Amino acid sequence: MSGNPQYTLAELAERFGLEAHGDAGTIVDGVGTLASATSTQLTFLSNSKYASQLADSQAGIVIVGAADVASRKGAALVAADPYVAYAKIAALFEHVAAAPRGIHASAVVAASARISPTASIGPCCVVEDGAVIEDGAVLGPHCTIGPGCVVGAHSRLVARVTLVIRVTLGQRVLVHPGAVIGSDGFGLAFDRDHWVKLPQLGGVRIGDDCEIGANTTIDRGALDDTVLEEDVRLDNQIQIAHNVHIGAHTAMAGCSAVAGSAKIGRYCLIGGNAGILGHLEVADRVTITAKSLVTSSIREPGEYSSGTPLQENRQWRRNAARMKHLDEYARRLAALEKDRGND
Amino acid sequence: MSGNPQYTLAELAERFGLEAHGDAGTIVDGVGTLASATSTQLTFLSNSKYASQLADSQAGIVIVGAADVASRKGAALVAADPYVAYAKIAALFEHVAAAPRGIHASAVVAASARISPTASIGPCCVVEDGAVIEDGAVLGPHCTIGPGCVVGAHSRLVARVTLVIRVTLGQRVLVHPGAVIGSDGFGLAFDRDHWVKLPQLGGVRIGDDCEIGANTTIDRGALDDTVLEEDVRLDNQIQIAHNVHIGAHTAMAGCSAVAGSAKIGRYCLIGGNAGILGHLEVADRVTITAKSLVTSSIREPGEYSSGTPLQENRQWRRNAARMKHLDEYARRLAALEKDRGND
Amino acid sequence: MSGNPQYTLAELAERFGLEAHGDAGTIVDGVGTLASATSTQLTFLSNSKYASQLADSQAGIVIVGAADVASRKGAALVAADPYVAYAKIAALFEHVAAAPRGIHASAVVAASARISPTASIGPCCVVEDGAVIEDGAVLGPHCTIGPGCVVGAHSRLVARVTLVIRVTLGQRVLVHPGAVIGSDGFGLAFDRDHWVKLPQLGGVRIGDDCEIGANTTIDRGALDDTVLEEDVRLDNQIQIAHNVHIGAHTAMAGCSAVAGSAKIGRYCLIGGNAGILGHLEVADRVTITAKSLVTSSIREPGEYSSGTPLQENRQWRRNAARMKHLDEYARRLAALEKDRGND
Structure with a gap:
């Protein structure tokens, strides 16, 4: 056995408010795919494309929609949205080693920084003047928290995250390695024969429950702040320019980018490597497909695309x-x- | 009040060689947008699109062009290019904490490295054999300066910048967090059934007054050097391959990329996520719009594009x-x- | 002279199994281009486009194909593939300072980590619980090796590489600065009005002789592993999503990206900033040109493209x-x- 925690069908049904079918004592200690899950693992069926695999699945428990439960012979949990239910249950089987409270001996913390006693500051972190690390926040190795930046309660910077200056993270924000938040916006004025840099005097505000992917960059504003509202989800290598505003619950896939001062609505889905030009607005509930370029404001919800199809x-x-x-x-x-x- | 430095209209006019209109004693202690600036803030009008906001602006001082000064009731500064004048004046209101001279106790500096006594080496920096850090240069936290690399006078590596090997930065170069300069060029020879790596024996030379964005990567040359002439401005997440040569004063927006041995002219503007293939030349004063792909040399100045428009x-x-x-x-x-x- | 090692024509012919023409005692101590190489440098001619430069080259030794040897007056080496032969010989002239065995005093290494006595752990590295660093492996400055990760024998992490969790690198893997391997896959379920994160319970397996470019990101799998087979070559700023599988000897150019669960074949060539959508398959020996987007499976070897040509x-x-x-x-x-x- 795996040494994982174990749960019975009855326990899971109770805990997550789901309807149970089959042997209430069925025990699982992990998760797997419909094709590979063993008799002590839980899986799910959310896409009818895979319904034919249901009968053959060896999984101990399968989470299914009401329409599919009849096709399942063994133990099942019925959920309105099996994928969502799976996401919540699977989290039971994730081991994240508890970060030790306190400041690692190798970290460099300014005297004026305010670190909650329940926060964890990892090896080789640098926390600069006036920075604030709130309760239960975790900084993995090699993070830099610049002057005056705030890491909200229970946020986690996995490793090597840099907050440059005037950056505020809300609560439960998760930031992956290599992300840079609060770097200078790209503001230049052309003075006859050379560039003059515009000072970037704003900051960055990241709402509660946001997630920022590996090597993603978010510049601080020129005057006002760059803003991500709550529950914005950014994948890896995304570029958010200065003064961008992203509405709550919007999700952006890897390598997408938003130019300066664009305003993206709530509940948008931005595909991989899609681009949004500056100083325009995108309405709520807009989907942009992968590699498309948005060159003017989008006023209506819907799905939008550019590009040409692949050919030999x-x-x-x-x-x-x-x-x-x-x-x-x-x-x-x-x-x-x-x-x-x-x- | 903000505790910021304060300047009168007369002082600013004198210092920046601008014509003053209105009460010479008008005091500002900060900057803002035309719409939001308060009576103690300075702002500017450079785009006639916003001219209608001029009459209503509460700003203490507005920088305007000669054509617009009549529409401004309060204090004004008249500039040939209000945006450039604003950039220069706004810099007065940027607080950059002076970096402490000397080497932080947590930094690891090779005995053979040569560090100017006026340079600042931040926490957890690593400076390797034979590296040179010149007068007034600042390395923020977590920088690595590889063997023999040179950081020119008054250059600033904000944080977590890596210079790998054979990299020379000129004077007043500004490099943002996560940038990697001098990594191996991507040189491979295919030997029947597997790849053989080509050693990357060249270096990287970055001219004076260049700016390198967050998480941007610049590979070193295979034989000769990768070169950025002076005042080249690179935004975030740009990829510059080995042996690329970029002419002075060229600016590249986020996520653009240049493949190996391409030669970009002076005063070019490369849009976001634009790409330039290898071994070709782009003339001076060429503009490439966002997400376009340059597949052959461009001999004439002008604006160039590829791609298709966005549609439902x-x-x-x-x-x-x-x-x-x-x-x-x-x-x-x-x-x-x-x-x-x-x- | 350069202080470099020196080799005679006869020595090189013997060592690399090549046919020598001209003075067997000709000495070289470095390499250069056909146009710039001096009388003590070696170069090569592999592209007939440059054949006209052969007669004028001042190079001490030129590696040529059999068809070109008659046009070369001085010393020459004849190779079936001059570029491959050059790659191998040029490696003789690359100085990589030997990394000192052992653990730098500034590194933070968990007691439960297993470090080979022949490995080198550089300044400010962090090696976490249960990690394994095998014989001759080198970690440059600022690397983090997460819990249980394995760095195979003679692999080299140049600097500032982060392995997050459940990452295994094979032997002789080369990883450039800023790369992040094993970060969370981007897995989200939409629960009525907000996102629920899917735990990412898989890992990453990187085969022998792979190369991973600067600031490239490779996410770990949701359930199964993300896999790169042996000799996969990734350039800078590439994004590999969770559960991607890349076949042996495939090479990807800078800024390309592969979405979740895509399966790329062996010996593929993926151009710069090309994208491959998720859950599809690409056959062996497929070439995708720069900036193209693959939106459905490709079953036949060949070259594929999308996009439009650049115009004024x-x-x-x-x-x-x-x-x-x-x-x-x-x-x-x-x-x-x-x-x-x-x-």
């Missing part, structure tokens, strides 16, 4: 060459139509 | 499917025209 | 506007053809 290179070359003449083709088409109409 | 996904799908047949459509169009001509 | 912006605008109406144009074209057929 030889065919693509022929078609791409034609794209350079589309305007001409459209004119020629119209001329033919007019000509035809004159017959 | 359902419409986009219909159009994108047609792009796969453009060549055929063009042929059919020509056939119709020919046919018509034969009537 | 004014022309591009006209054509791009037409792309929004392609479906309509295609219908109108068909209508004209039909109409014509009815004549």
